[in-house]
């Protein structure tokens with residue numbers, strides 16, 4: 143007979159795993175993408191373009207939407223040249239509800255909606271005009287509401303067409319507030335509330351919500367941002383490294399296909415997701431187990447990161463005052 147204390151130690155995690163296996167909600171499922179209509183906003187550049195390319199090469203029928211400019215046709219040609227596949231392109235501003243409603247009508251019912259458009263201008267709030275704050279909230283948050291409101295009736299109407307998905311492109315700056323990102327972080331944190339509530343509302347329609355949290359990603363948008371962003375923003379953002387748009391697109395599409403609610407993209411992202419799990423749903427009992435057993439220790443790691451960032455901030459201000 144094994145030492146009774148020892149078998150108890152072994153039984154405890156097994157009992158926890160079993161409990162989590164039965165209680166995780168919504169139940170695990172998968173979202174197929176082959177031959178299905180995938181609609182990607184902000185699909186003309188960066189992460190959205192990489193997603194369009196990847197989904198098309200996996201056999202999805204892809205539509206992309208972006209502002210009316212040359213980049214849309216360039217994206218279509220790039221995907222046609224590199225994969226031989228035709229995608230549909232639509233020009234509209236996500237801030238214009240009537241315009242995107244018309245687009246959705248023409249594009250036809252959507253199986254997988256990827257709300258990816260986003261703008262970011264990093265600046266201390268004191269230096270950032272309210273026009274720039276409104277710009278980020280309008281495009282990133284209100285634009286996402288507009289897009290989902292326009293697409294949802296058609297998505298709910300899908301009869302016998304299998305599970306659907308609504309995926310929202312947040313950011314690691316939507317899991318933790320970062321110096322220089324007051325407006326951007328607020329717009330991305332907002333998506334989380336939207337996603338958590340929406341999942342409860344659409345679960346009966348077999349629609350599955352995913353929230354994607356990339357770290358800094360090498361895209362035209364990032365290149366533009368880094369030219370003007372505060373030094374401290376860069377210092378903190380670099381904690382999580384930088385990914386290629388194609389790598390983020392792969393993580394995102396895998397997360398959508400496995401109907402994961404929270405989709406981290408790198409190792410730091412996995413830690414961040416556990417640290418910020420809160421009351422978000424989790425379909426995976428394995429991940430839920432990780433959250434439960436490592437929660438305390440990861441909180442210590444999180445406080446360590448804050449210690450490090452506050453040290454940098456105070457040091458930087460100290461240097462500025464001396465010069």
Ligand SMILES: NC(=O)C1=CN([C@@H]2O[C@H](COP(=O)(O)OP(=O)(O)OC[C@H]3O[C@@H](n4cnc5c(N)ncnc54)[C@H](OP(=O)(O)O)[C@@H]3O)[C@@H](O)[C@H]2O)C=CC1
Pocket residue numbers: 183184185186187188189190207208209210211213234235236237258259260261262281285311312313314355356357358359360361362363364
């Ligand atoms: N790059 C990064 O470091 C990270 C990015 N993210 C998020 O990922 C998403 C994509 O970012 P990224 O690929 O870098 O961005 P890019 O700037 O490279 O591309 C943004 C896309 O969104 C479109 N878009 C912008 N405004 C509107 C609008 N009002 N209506 C319709 N379409 C619009 C752009 O179209 P057009 O070119 O015509 O303006 C473009 O297709 C964003 O939500 C961003 O916040 C998250 C974490 C890190």
Ligand SMILES: CCCCCCCCCCCCCCCC(=O)[C@@H](N)CO
Pocket residue numbers: 262313314315318320356357358359364367378379380381382410413414417440441443444447
């Ligand atoms: C246990 C806790 C671990 C904590 C580690 C935290 C590391 C956080 C780094 C966050 C980087 C966010 C980059 C977002 C950039 C972005 O969204 C772009 N649009 C702009 O560059």
